[in-house]
Amino acid sequence: MARRARASRQRNTQGGGAIASPFIRRKLKHFDILDEEDLVKIEAQVDWIIQEVGIAFRDDPEALALWKKEGARVEDDLVRADASWIRALCAKAPSEFTQVARNPERSVTIGGTNQVFAPVYGSPFVRDLERGRRYGDMASFEELVKLTYMHPNLHHGGFVTCEPTDVPVSKRHFDMLMAHITLSDKPHLGAITEMSRAQDSMDMMDIVFGRDFVDDNCVIMANVNTNSPLLVDRVVTESVRVYSARGQGVITVPFILTGAMGPVSTAAAVAQAMAEAMMVCAYVQLIRPGAPFVMGNFLSSMSLKTGAPTFGMPEPVVSNYAIGQLARRIGLPLRCGGSLTASKIEDAQAAYESADSMHSTMLAGANFVLHSAGWLEGGLVTGYEKLVMDADRLGSYQKVLSQGLDTSDESFARDAYGEVEAGGHFLGSAHTMRHYQNAFYEAQLSDSENVENWEERGSLDMRARACARWKQMLAEYKQPDIDVAKLEELQTYVAKRKEELPDAWY
DSSP, X not given: OHHHHHHHHHHHHHSTTOOOOSSEEOOXXXXXXXXXXXXXXXXXXXXXXXXXXXXXXXSOHHHHHHHHHHTOEEETTEEEOOHHHHHHHHXXXXXEEXXXXXXXXXXXXXXXXXXXXXXXXXXXXXXXXTTEEEEOOHHHHHHHHHHHXXXXXXXXXXSOSXXXXXXXXXXXXXXXXXXXXXXXXXXXXXXXXXXXXXXXXXXHHHHHHOHHHHHHSBOOEEEEEEOSSSEEOHHHHHHHHHHGGGTOEEEEEEEEEBTTTBOSSHHHHHHHHHHHHHHHHHHHHHHSTTOOEEEEEEXXXXXXXXXXXXXXXXXXXXXXXXXXXXXXXXXXXXXXXXXXXXXXXXXXXXXXXXXXXXXXXXXXXXXXXXXXXXXXXXXXXXXXXXXXXXXXXXXXXXXXXXXXXXXXXXXXXXXXXXXXXXXXXXXXXXXXXXXXXXXXXXXXXXXXXXXXXXXXXXXXXXXXXXXXXXXXXHHHOOOOOOOHHHXXXXXXXXXXXXXXXXXXXX
8 A cells, every 4th residue: 555655646746747836835934043133233234234335336337327316325336325215125026926937837926925946056067876977068958957847846947957068158048948948837037147148038038928928927037146245247237127127037146155255254244145135126126116026145154274165054054044034024035045065976965964054944934945956066066866856855845834733623633543442553544544645745765665675676875766766757758838839939039049149158
């Protein structure tokens, strides 16, 4: 009975892009670590940075002109503003919004008590157990998009699941977008590295959804980083002018290595991250009031001996909790955390660091979690085995968050006590039979059998089981349907734009 139930659950959760829950509707309360006095102190530091220190908006005269026109104090490229005005602008952004997917059943709601998991982003290398570590290419990118599409515990496709380095930089965004659009029907992000690439992303969304629909709905988001400390460059401001002007979502994430891009103290780094993100949110609202915005925080500790970032350490764990409270107070959706590790392979270090980082992300209430699965080597590598191992564990987080502790009359099983005598067992009771298939979360990649069965199946460790899993998933992959006319229009658009652009490799 148990083995048949396990096989049924595996088919229901792993095959063919089957739709489970498109995102997490959270019931579990947030874990708040700061009292009111501490929160007020941090917010005062945030306001001080905004008003007295300032944030530079560099290499974009148009952005500076808008700040000056609206009444900010602009000196060279440094922008200072009244903190109460910035907070009022941030209040215009929605605390919750929906990104519509090509398949409406996969649309995600970001903000409020909802949580959305997306895979690793931006790795130039990939690694798997059989092929080893290598530069990312388009074939790998497409495989990772398929795996993300198929796994029900990943709700969002992200964008640069790995960097396809075999395609010119000037053109690879077309191929990546086409992969997300055609190989998956989950929501995804768009290109941001140049303004023209952001515009290409919007043009392609107009084809997929129709321009009128895009004007009224968020169908794509842009993930951008401030250039910490205290610098917003034109990549951010130009992306905002493309995406936010059309009502699309912008995620802005200060990437702060404490002791390098921010002070060594966690409280100061959290306040700096808040100030940087709030200034971008305010700029978004100057472009289009009410445009969706997600406030990000990527705070990492570092080895002060080598300068290397460290993950899953106490300081970034605490920063996740703190930024969660601060985001809820200001009313903005939050992006932070993920399954982060500095480990090179899926070993004990990777497990400990990823679990500590992701657990704090879960309890802190991050609404959009990039890097939920697949991150290795400080983000330099996307691991195939790591992707499915992390995603497997996300299912347990999803159950904790969305179900909590059931205290219904059925959960107390009073009828079972009428069947089972003292010293007996509940295995065959009617209550057990009603619930045995879904009573417990079973991690698909964990082996809980006895040692004899484990040895009979080859004594495989989790990396080997994960390798077999992703290969099985790719073998079972079925491409989602797409409207033929839209596909042809997309292909025509991409071909024309590629002809217009020279190959550029940097």
